[in-house]
Every structure is written in C-alpha cells, then in structure tokens.
Amino acid sequence: MDRFPQLFTAWRTIELGSREVIDALVAEPHRGPSAELASLLESWDGAHYWGDRTRGRLVLVRARAPDRPIRWTSYVVLFVITAICSLAAGAALAGVWYPVEYPGFLIGFVREIGQFFVGFVKGDWKTFLVGWAFALPLLGILLVHELGHYMAARRYAIDTTPPIFIPVPPVSLSPIGSFGAFIRVRSPVLDRQQLTDVGAAGPLAGFVVAFAVLVWGYLTSERVPFEPGMTKSYVVFAGRILTVGDSLLTTGLRDWLLPGETAVRLSLPAFAGWVGCFLTGLNLLPLSQLDGGHVGHGILGKHQGSLALATIVGLLWLAQYSWNWYLWVGMALVIGGGRWTHPPVVIPVRRIPASRAWVGLACLAVFAITFVPIPFAG
Numbered sequence: 001m002d003r004f005p006q007l008f009t010a011w012r013t014i015e016l017g018s019r020e021v022i023d024a025l026v027a028e029p030h031r032g033p034s035a036e037l038a039s040l041l042e043s044w045d046g047a048h049y050w051g052d053r054t055r056g057r058l059v060l061v062r063a064r065a066p067d068r069p070i071r072w073t074s075y076v077v078l079f080v081i082t083a084i085c086s087l088a089a090g091a092a093l094a095g096v097w098y099p100v101e102y103p104g105f106l107i108g109f110v111r112e113i114g115q116f117f118v119g120f121v122k123g124d125w126k127t128f129l130v131g132w133a134f135a136l137p138l139l140g141i142l143l144v145h146e147l148g149h150y151m152a153a154r155r156y157a158i159d160t161t162p163p164i165f166i167p168v169p170p171v172s173l174s175p176i177g178s179f180g181a182f183i184r185v186r187s188p189v190l191d192r193q194q195l196t197d198v199g200a201a202g203p204l205a206g207f208v209v210a211f212a213v214l215v216w217g218y219l220t221s222e223r224v225p226f227e228p229g230m231t232k233s234y235v236v237f238a239g240r241i242l243t244v245g246d247s248l249l250t251t252g253l254r255d256w257l258l259p260g261e262t263a264v265r266l267s268l269p270a271f272a273g274w275v276g277c278f279l280t281g282l283n284l285l286p287l288s289q290l291d292g293g294h295v296g297h298g299i300l301g302k303h304q305g306s307l308a309l310a311t312i313v314g315l316l317w318l319a320q321y322s323w324n325w326y327l328w329v330g331m332a333l334v335i336g337g338g339r340w341t342h343p344p345v346v347i348p349v350r351r352i353p354a355s356r357a358w359v360g361l362a363c364l365a366v367f368a369i370t371f372v373p374i375p376f377a378g
Contacts, residue, residue: 017187020064026056047157061157082167085177089170090131092238097127099171112171134268137213141276145206146181152201156194159187191347192298199294200359210276217270218257233264245374281370288336297342299360305341322374
C-alpha cells in the first residue's frame with residue numbers, strides 16, 4: 001500500500017467477511033496507460049476491476065486469510081448420485097426401465113426412493129446405462145451453468161463453493177433425476193456489477209450448451225402422426241406420454257430441423273436440451289434470488305422489486321393454463337426467504353457501468369426465446 005498515495009487520490013478499505021476490498025479513486029495521470037498502476041495490479045494478490053472507469057474508480061479485492069479447504073468428497077458423491085438418477089431417468093425415457101410406484105404422497109415417495117436404490121444395488125444399474133444420451137447432455141448443461149457462476153465469482157475473488165448437485169430418483173416428483181444444482185456464495189457481493197456478472201454467467205454459459213444439445217436432439221427425433229390431445233412435442237416416460245410446451249426457440253428449431261405438421265417424439269438428447277432451455281428461462285425470471293433476480297437487481301437496483309411483482313402477477317395468471325406455476329412461484333419465494341425482491345448489495349448506489357449493459361440485454365434475449373408459458377399439458 002506504500003504506492004497508494006502516488007496512484008490514488010482517495011481510497012477506503014472495506015472488510016467483507018473473508019475478503020478485503022480497496023475502493024479507490026485513481027489519480028488523473030494514471031487513468032490512462034500507466035506503468036505504475038499496471039505494476040501494482042500485476043502484483044496484487046487478488047482480483048481488480050474498474051467500478052467506474054470514466055470517474056477513475058478502481059476496485060481491488062483479495063482474501064484476508066486462506067479460503068476454507070474444499071471437502072471434495074461430498075461434492076463428488078452428490079454428483080455421482082445425480083448421474084445415477086439421471087441415467088435412470090434416461091432409461092425410463094427409453095422405455096427399458098420402469099420405476100416402482102407406491103400409493104401415498106410422502107410415504108409413497110420415500111418407499112419409491114428406497115426401492116430405487118435397492119434395485120440399483122441388485123443390478124438395475126446395468127439397465128440405467130442405456131440412458132446416457134439423456135444424462136450426459138443434461139449433466140453437461142447443469143455443470144456448465146454452475147461453472148459459469150463459479151468462474152465469474154472467482155473472477156471477482158468472491159468466496160464460493162464448487163457446484164452442488166441435488167439428486168432425486170426419477171420417480172413421482174421428477175422425471176429428470178435432479179432438482180438442479182447451485183453454488184454457495186460465502187462472502188458478500190460488493191456492488192451491482194459483481195452481482196450482474198455472476199448472476200448472468202450461469203444461464204448464458206448453460207444456454208450455449210443447451211442450444212447445441214437441442215439441435216442435436218431435434219436431428220435425432222422423429223415426427224409421428226397426431227393423436228387425440230397430442231401437442232407438438234412429447235416424450236414417453238416409463239410408458240406414460242408427457243407432453244411438453246414450446247418456447248420461441250423450440251418452435252423455431254423444430255420447424256426448421258424437422259419440417260412438417262405432425263407431432264414430434266423427442267429423442268433423449270432433445271428432451272435433455274428442452275429441459276436445459278426450460279430451466280434457463282425459469283432461472284432468468286426476475287424474481288428474488290433466481291439468476292434473473294440477480295441480473296434484474298444489478299441492472300435496475302431497487303426497481304427490480306416492481307418488475308418482480310409484475311412477474312408474479314403474470315405467472316399466477318398463467319397458472320390457470322398450467323398449475324405448475326403455483327409450485328414454481330412458491331419455490332422462488334422460498335429460495336428468497338419469502339421475498340420477491342432481491343436483497344441489496346454492499347454498495348447499492350453504485351450503478352452498473354454502461355459497458356456492462358449488454359449483459360442484461362443478452363439475458364433478456366435468452367429469456368425471451370427460452371421461456372415456456374405452458375410447460376406441460378395433459
């Protein structure tokens with residue numbers, strides 16, 4: 001810090017949990033190319049970025065102490081169990097494995113889970129391998145999504161965990177073998193630029209993979225004659241028809257890659273791509289602490305609350321066509337601790353730089369083409 005008086009006209013130190021932040025105002029001569037400032041940044045043992053380059057505001061972040069060691073065993077075990085469950089889901093979609101069902105909601109679900117793992121130990125795992133064409137692309141989408149968040153958080157030296165997967169056997173509650181994945185942020189977010197970039201990195205990265213998987217999937221799908229009550233796309237899960245709704249993206253790709261008027265039976269990778277795009281659009285809803293909530297608060301600040309309230313009203317209106325929206329609105333509120341607004345960052349008054357506006361526009365575009373108003377029919 002002995003070079004600070006020569007480089008900065010003012011600075012302050014902020015302690016954020018395990019992080020130390022230097023919020024500095026760069027002296028006018030060093031706001032352009034500066035060998036002295038470049039030397040400081042090269043030797044800085046952390047992250048740095050321009051909070052507002054036009055005003056010379058520079059942010060430096062570093063750890064106050066070594067981060068807690070990562071206990072990889074729990075992360076790997078959860079990922080492996082999720083992979084097993086997703087493989088089983090793929091096998092059920094391929095029609096080679098059928099989950100055992102029991103009556104009763106909670107007790108039945110617990111018995112189904114127990115039977116699933118008993119069957120796995122007894123040799124069902126060999127049958128599950130057939131489902132790789134669903135499990136592999138789906139896990140790839142989820143992993144890239146969470147790694148997007150993780151890498152963006154590390155870019156800002158935010159203390160965070162590796163991706164944590166949530167497995168669930170493909171029984172009565174989930175036909176995909178997972179409730180998704182997430183990372184835990186263990187140090188406070190300083191400003192709206194950090195929040196926007198970390199929130200957007202996941203869905204934007206995951207969308208790229210989901211788009212590629214969806215293209216692969218439609219190329220391996222087939223059109224079949226219409227049947228009564230059939231929608232444009234469907235899968236068969238353990239012998240039962242599951243009709244799925246459309247977004248602008250799925251409609252456009254299906255009609256382009258599979259021209260015709262009849263329904264499409266989605267292949268395993270096509271359904272994985274559909275799920276990936278659907279979850280992307282769902283995550284980009286500007287609610288609470290969903291990814292869209294992070295980006296919305298980063299771009300709009302406190303006005304995100306008004307957008308979130310309007311979104312809830314819109315989703316409850318859509319619930320008359322698809323009851324699933326009641327569930328997902330409830331889940332979003334639970335994730336946000338009962339709030340639809342996003343909690344403030346440490347320095348809420350600092351606006352996101354105009355150079356980062358493209359991030360919000362990219363998220364808006366991805367949301368517009370991946371959102372499915374009526375996810376499931378029938």
